[in-house]
Amino acid sequence: MKHPSHIKVGISIGDMNGVGIELILKTFEDARVLEFCTPIVFASNKTISFQKKHFNSPTSFNGIDKISQAIEGKLNVLNCWKETPNTEFGKPTVESGKFALLSFKAAVEALKSEEIDVLITAPINKQNIQTDEFKFPGHTDYLAKELQGExxxxxxxxxxxxxxxxxxxxxxxxxxxxxxxxxxxxxxxxxxxxxxxxxxxxxxxxxxxxxxxxxxxxxxxxxxxxxxxxxxxxxxxxxxxxxxxxxxxxxxxxxxxxxxxxxxxxxxxxxxxxxxxxxxxxxxxxxxxLNRVRTSPDHGTAYDIAGKGIADHSSFQKALYEAIAIYRNRNEYEQLSQKPLKKLSHKI
Structure with missing residues (x-):
């Protein structure tokens, strides 16, 4: 089983016009969280930098172009696009849906290939994310198609x-x-x-x-x-x-x-x-x-408070801790199941 700090946590940003990125920045303000995992956000330096500046967030991050470059003890941002999308807080737009999907699909591919160990998904808008390649009512149904299990x-x-x-x-x-x-x-x-x-x-x-x-x-x-x-x-x-x-x-x-x-x-x-x-x-x-671990907060995009800096990150942080705990529990269970204790032989 991996040491807790070696657990790679992939994070999709959800709808950037909602509260997703704000939740991510707030969660990793506390550097102690980085002792439990190596987080990798599927987005771009420019996208995260824009919101970091908007919220005057003290959270620092490390920009990378491939997952193997991720640094332990840092919030890593994987550059998944070169464009600079237009952020319009509180509005579900075609553009915000497009980049929510790009982030999510890239994260799922990394999960499937075991480049990340668990996935945390920030909230999406179920309407503006719909495309010819994504016709699902939410994250769960897409994951059911892409991963193994029921x-x-x-x-x-x-x-x-x-x-x-x-x-x-x-x-x-x-x-x-x-x-x-x-x-x-x-x-x-x-x-x-x-x-x-x-x-x-x-x-x-x-x-x-x-x-x-x-x-x-x-x-x-x-x-x-x-x-x-x-x-x-x-x-x-x-x-x-x-x-x-x-x-x-x-x-x-x-x-x-x-x-x-x-x-x-x-x-x-x-x-x-x-x-x-x-x-x-x-x-x-x-x-x-499913054969991979995915969690998310128990709320939606919260457009009504997006961009105001007042979003509560408790549920997102809980989703992070829960994913790590489940991953560790599952690994421990599988190891115990595969290696039953040998019976002790006693000499008479």
Whole structure:
């Protein structure tokens, strides 16, 4: 396993008209953060310099033209373009979408080729990043295509972990996406991630019902009785500690979530509303189930405060620490799995 300071952290800048670069600069103002990793920002010297000057940031950086030139103990900026893009804080433009995509794709390629160990993605705008070569509702779906494994949107904080059965799916289409196959695949991904990435020996997982009151025995929809319950019972019979479905409207208010290692929500807002209410600013979006580690802050581009110098970098910093911790946990788990302790032989 690599020494912590040798872990190369790739960072995509997101939409430069949002708060992404501000978060990066603020995170690395504290030089002690550099003791944990070697950060590499996929952008350009000019792009970072412009915002460094705008925010009067004391953060220094080292410009490089290839990743092998990265220096430990420094914030490194990999020059991915020669142009000088026009920054318009608070406005999603075609240009800011173009460079957000350039940064993200370059970082993903480096992740795939193992030139970086983990990836932190600053927030993008899901509309202006769309092109003929990028037709995805977000980072997660693109990563699922480019990397190995089955991706899972896993929101994590110190007190709560929420996985989603469906993520960027219209509410009207949610129920038809929730099948025995999908439930099984997502629960297995969460179960494996809790063991590999968070080092939890025997995870306990709670499932939230699809309908209000989990369908009230078929009075408010049949999906919970016909799909959710039988699948949960099947998973439990296979040795996984999976329970539910629980009525989502009271599950968090009664703090029932504290009794579980993870909660599985049926759809995006069912999981994200309680997560952001309980953990906003301290939460992390982790793409579990893939062969590489990627995290991001739990918020968007924040155009309303972009350029004002008031963005809170707590979630971005948490995403950085979480990625490093997951990477180390995963490495340790894989090493232990590949090299089981030899039985001691005793002479009689």
């Amino acid at each position: 991706s899972l949107m896993f929101m994590v904080s110190d007190s709560l972990r929420i996985g989603l059965l469906t993520d960027h799916v219209p509410v009207k289409d949610v129920s038809r996406h929730i099948t025995e196959k999908r439930i099984t695949q997502k629960v297995n991904s969460i179960h494996d991630s809790l063991i590999r990435d968070f080092r939890i020996g025997r995870p306990k997982i709670a499932m939230l019902g699809i309908n209000p009151h989990s369908g009230d025995n078929g009075v408010i929809g049949e999906e919970d009785d016909k799909v959710m319950k039988p699948t949960i019972e099947k998973l439990f019979s296979q040795g996984k500690m999976v329970f539910g479905p629980y009525s989502a409207d009271s599950f968090f208010a009664t703090e029932a979530y504290t009794k579980f290692d993870a909660v599985v929500a049926a759809y995006h807002d069912q999981g994200l509303i309680p997560f952001k209410t309980l953990s906003f600013g301290q939460g992390v979006n982790f793409t579990a189930g």
